[in-house]
Amino acid sequence: MVTGPPWPFDDPISLYEESPAREWGWLRGIWRGRGQVSASRWRLYFVVIVDGEPVGMQDLIGVDFAAFGTVTTFSWLSPETRGRGLGKEIREAVLHLAFAGLGAREASSDAFFDNHASNRVSEALGYQPNGVSWDNRRGEPAEIRQWRLTREHWIKRKRDDIELVAVADCLPVLGIDPPPEG
Numbered sequence: 074m075v076t077g078p079p080w081p082f083d084d085p086i087s088l089y090e091e092s093p094a095r096e097w098g099w100l101r102g103i104w105r106g107r108g109q110v111s112a113s114r115w116r117l118y119f120v121v122i123v124d125g126e127p128v129g130m131q132d133l134i135g136v137d138f139a140a141f142g143t144v145t146t147f148s149w150l151s152p153e154t155r156g157r158g159l160g161k162e163i164r165e166a167v168l169h170l171a172f173a174g175l176g177a178r179e180a181s182s183d184a185f186f187d188n189h190a191s192n193r194v195s196e197a198l199g200y201q202p203n204g205v206s207w208d209n210r211r212g213e214p215a216e217i218r219q220w221r222l223t224r225e226h227w228i229k230r231k232r233d234d235i236e237l238v239a240v241a242d243c244l245p246v247l248g249i250d251p252p253p254e255g
C-alpha cells in the first residue's frame with residue numbers, strides 16, 4: 074500500500090487512493106480505453122517488461138490522428154526501477170512507433186513543474202518547451218510544463234536499434250492509411 078511519496082504516479086489523472094481502490098480504478102481506466110479505440114481517439118497501453126517482470130507502462134495516445142498526426146505519451150515505472158535510464162528508453166521506443174511506424178508529425182508531453190524525471194526525459198530526447206498550463210494535484214492547483222517534439226527534431230536523433238513488429242496490421246483499427254508502396 075502506498076501512503077506517501079514516492080507516489081506510483083504523478084499526473085493529473087492519477088489516483089491517490091489507497092490500495093486496492095487505486096489499482097481497481099487504474100484497471101477500469103485501461104479496460105475502458107481499450108474498449109473505446111476508434112479512429113478519432115485511441116490510447117495504446119504498452120507494458121514495460123524487464124527480465125520477464127512487468128515494471129511499468131508506456132502509453133501512446135492519438136486524438137484525430139488522421140487529421141493532425143499528433144500524439145501524446147504517458148508513462149510510469151515502479152519506484153525501484155526509476156532513475157536507471159529506463160524512462161528514456163521506453164519513451165524512445167514509443168516515439169519510434171509513433172514517428173516511424175504510424176507516421177506522426179509531432180509528439181507532445183507534459184508534467185508537473187517539479188516532476189524532474191519526466192521533464193528531463195522530454196528535454197533529453199530533444200523536445201522543445203511549449204508553454205505552461207495548470208492542473209489539479211490532490212486538490213491544489215499546480216503548474217504543468219508542456220513539451221513538443223516535431224518530426225524534424227526526432228529524425229535528428231532517431232535510433233536505428235528499435236524493431237517494430239506487425240504495425241501494418243494495426244493501422245486500420247487506428248484509422249491510419251497505410252504508407253504508399255515503394
Ligand SMILES: CC(C)(COP(=O)(O)OP(=O)(O)OC[C@H]1O[C@@H](n2cnc3c(N)ncnc32)[C@H](O)[C@@H]1OP(=O)(O)O)[C@@H](O)C(=O)NCCC(=O)NCCS
Nearest residue numbers: 083149150155156157158159160161184189190191193197
Ligand atoms: C517519469 C519516469 C517514467 C522517468 O523514468 P526514469 O527511469 O526514472 O528516468 P530516467 O532514469 O530515464 O532518467 C531520465 C532523465 O531524468 C533524470 N532524472 C531521473 N530522475 C530524476 C530526479 N528524481 N530528479 C532529477 N532528474 C532526474 C536523469 O538523470 C535523466 O537525465 P539525463 O538524461 O540528463 O541523465 C519515472 O521516473 C516515473 O515512473 N515517475 C513516476 C510517474 C510519473 O511521474 N510519470 C510521468 C507523469 S507525467
